[in-house]
Amino acid sequence: MAEKLYIYDTTLRDGSQGEGISLSVEDKIKIAACLDRLGVDYIEGGWPWANPKDMEFFRRAREMTWRQAKLTAFGRTRKPGGRADSDPNLLAIKEAGVKTAALFGKSWDLHVTAALETTLEENLAMIADSVAFLVAAGMEVIYDAEHFFDGFKANPDYALATLKAAAAAGAGWVVLCDTNGGCLPDEVAAIVTRVRQEIQVPLGIHAHNDGDLAVANTLAAVKAGCRQVQGTVNGFGERCGNANLCSVLPNLELKMGYQCLPAGQLSHLTEVSRYVSEIANVVPPGNQPFVGYSAFAHKGGIHVSAVLKASQTYEHISPHLVGNERRILVSDQAGASNLRCKAEELGVELSKEKEQALINGIKEMERRGYQFEGADASLELFLRKTLGEYRRPFEVEYVKTLVEKRPGREATSEAIVKLKVGEQVVHTAAEGNGPVNAMDNALRKALEEVFPVIGRMRLTDYKVRVLDEKDATSARVRVLIESRDGSGSWNTVGVSTNIIEASWEALLDSMEYALLKQSRNLKPN
Structure with a gap:
């Protein structure tokens, strides 16, 4: 039986920090319900203390039934010199009414002294007090070690000490964050391997994409021992985004043999990707792996001819496994195979004479500047009109x-x-x-x-x-x-x-x- 990984979606919090993305409470409810149907294990709803809209989301969410996911409230550790039981941020997490909390704290000594302007010892106390306070309230606590990989490279002993403080206080998960997104996969793998030798609590990975390696770093971390995977739908997130779950999930399930979602749910991935883009009012990139409109689009005549004989010649997986579909493009680079496949898809029978006439017509149209590979609807209208199978109804x-x-x-x-x-x-x-x-x-x-x-x-x-x-x-x-x-x-x-x-x-x-x-x-x- 495939080993289980736990999927933590942070589209509603980290993803909504992406430039140009603004989600209303209603938007967040719709996306959360969609993610629950997909079968993710955790849905991070937002930061209730920092954003009144997020607290409203949690209030609305309490009235709903969730069949799979654990709703999670996000927040930080207590302030330096303060008390956990009077910290407004931690109290807001309790007030959110969920059973799981994600707390982030500092693991890089530079951030402790320069950003928090406190001592290394006080930061360890902040982590321990905050985790212990929420654990005592009956909550599952996921500790997000912010900037962990940079912190480990700068001061490994101190970075590990922050994890040990969280674990000793009762954290159920310790998540290693590549917050600046600048690590390489071999660095991630080596550091996760070292952490596993020191920490008994289950580990997770939270990777940002500033080096265009968030997916690769996530896979490397899983291979080295992480069992919780954090990311966002379509890779939404601040700066260059987060690890894209629409790439992470199929790679983990189809290529590496892990169980991430309930059986059969991966086939809904494309639908979820496009639904979230629609709600967020973001035009999805056509060339997005696995779920993109062009992910299984074939244009060159030689490619099309081969794919029609054996799909694996130019497709690394079957499109239906992720709910996508193969598309055969017709253009001035296309051959008879492209056109025949398109005609078959539309239910149109072509003779050799019609086939050649259509190819010549398409090439002439593209010579004049038309581009049918990006305009399937216009192509279908052109084919049907040319063959006399369609008349405009007005x-x-x-x-x-x-x-x-x-x-x-x-x-x-x-x-x-x-x-x-x-x-x-x-x-x-x-x-x-x-x-x-x-x-x-x-x-x-x-x-x-x-x-x-x-x-x-x-x-x-x-x-x-x-x-x-x-x-x-x-x-x-x-x-x-x-x-x-x-x-x-x-x-x-x-x-x-x-x-x-x-x-x-x-x-x-x-x-x-x-x-x-x-x-x-x-x-x-």
């Missing part, structure tokens, strides 16, 4: 955009559209904070009454790239739009020397694809 008679700028006032934008839906002519206008937003609003206004699905989709990303920089303001531009509804996301593309026209083309494709998706879902199985 006709555009015209679209007009107006931008007005007066001295001392912000610019205003208005779009006017005239559409024909069946026999019905729809003529409407809408304003927006820019011409693209105005076109989006006008198109929605014209279509939502006939096609309610349009009201359930929204644009989540808009990118513009200049294709011919030497042509300056007359250059062609490529617009990529990402849209999303309750069941997923899709990407569309438009190209023109006129940025408004390119945006309109990508916008129109986006709404057409939403209607195509709905028509597929309405068909009987």
